[in-house]
Amino acid sequence: MSDSANLFDRIDRPRRLPDEVAVSIIGAIEGGQLMPGDRLPTESELSKRFGVARTVVREAISLLRYDGIVNSRRGVGAFVTDASQRAAFRISPACFEKRKQIVQLLQLRTGVQAGASALAANTRTSDQLAQIEAAFKRMVVADERGPSDALEERVDSELLLYRYITEASNNPYYAEVVAMIEANIQNNLRSAFLKNAAASEFGPEIIAEHSAVLDALRAGNMEAARTATRTRFERAADRLAARADFA
Structure with missing residues (x-):
């Protein structure tokens, strides 16, 4: 084992001390x-x-032991386990924090995207609708292939779908906010975002949520587009927050 004297930095009043200690050890x-x-x-x-x-x-060591990252030997201490022996579906405190951030971003996007979709229903051109339809079809095909075969394609198609819808609103301020949210997902939270999508964002029920948005855009119904989009993102946030391994 290398010299451990300089492994860890002092923590100055973080909000969740055991999680911060555990994250530092994981690092x-x-x-x-x-x-x-x-x-x-x-x-x-x-x-x-x-x-x-x-x-x-x-408590931090207990979190690491629960994740299978360390094991304890009575009277001897806690030891780092081999990665192959760790629990496949348990997550680190850092991942818990990222999931909370994703929920917050989904909550922010709910209102923003609902407003953009409502405008898009009224202002989208036939070319923009064709672009939106094409992104939706790619998403459906990837969804049918399943998370083991087309996870990134499925997630990226959905992000593209709502980017096109936002652009069709012809309001650059909506586009700026949505771009900021997407940048946070892509640059800081992509791994956790993909894992959540694989666990709870595939299947006919989820596709139906997106389809309702598309139907409203086709019909040019602003309020239906607003409601369908709000429902879509509220349900996505609720599914993530309700997951047993997130609570």
Whole structure:
């Protein structure tokens, strides 16, 4: 094991101390500073290095043990496990935080996208509608192939679909906000976004939500487009927030 004296930085009053400690330890593991089989510093040592109480460290170690990232040996300490032995469907505190951010972005996008869709129903051109239809068809094909075969194609087609709808609103301010939301997803949250899509955003019921938006755009019905879009994004946020491994 390499010298652990400089592995961790002191934490100054974060909101969720055990999660922050756990994330820091995960970072050391992912960065190769702690290797499979290495023993973590003692609770007392970690407490001093992070500047937190031992109870905080104990809870952080418990989170890591639950995720299968470390295992504890009574009277000996906590050891980094081999990646192949870790639980496949358990997630780190960092991933919990990213999911919360995705929920917040979906909540923000609900109102913004609903307004853009309403305008698009009234202002879209036949060429813009054809572009929207094509993106929807690509999304449907990818959805039918399933998350194991077409996850990224499915997610990117959906992002493109709503980007085209927003552009069809002919309101550049809506386009700017939606671009900001999409940039956050692509640059900071893509991995968690893909995992959530694979778990809860495939299937006929989900496609029907998008189809209702498209039907309203075809009909030029502003209020129907607003309602269908709001329903779509509210349900997506609700599904993520309700997942058992997110609560």
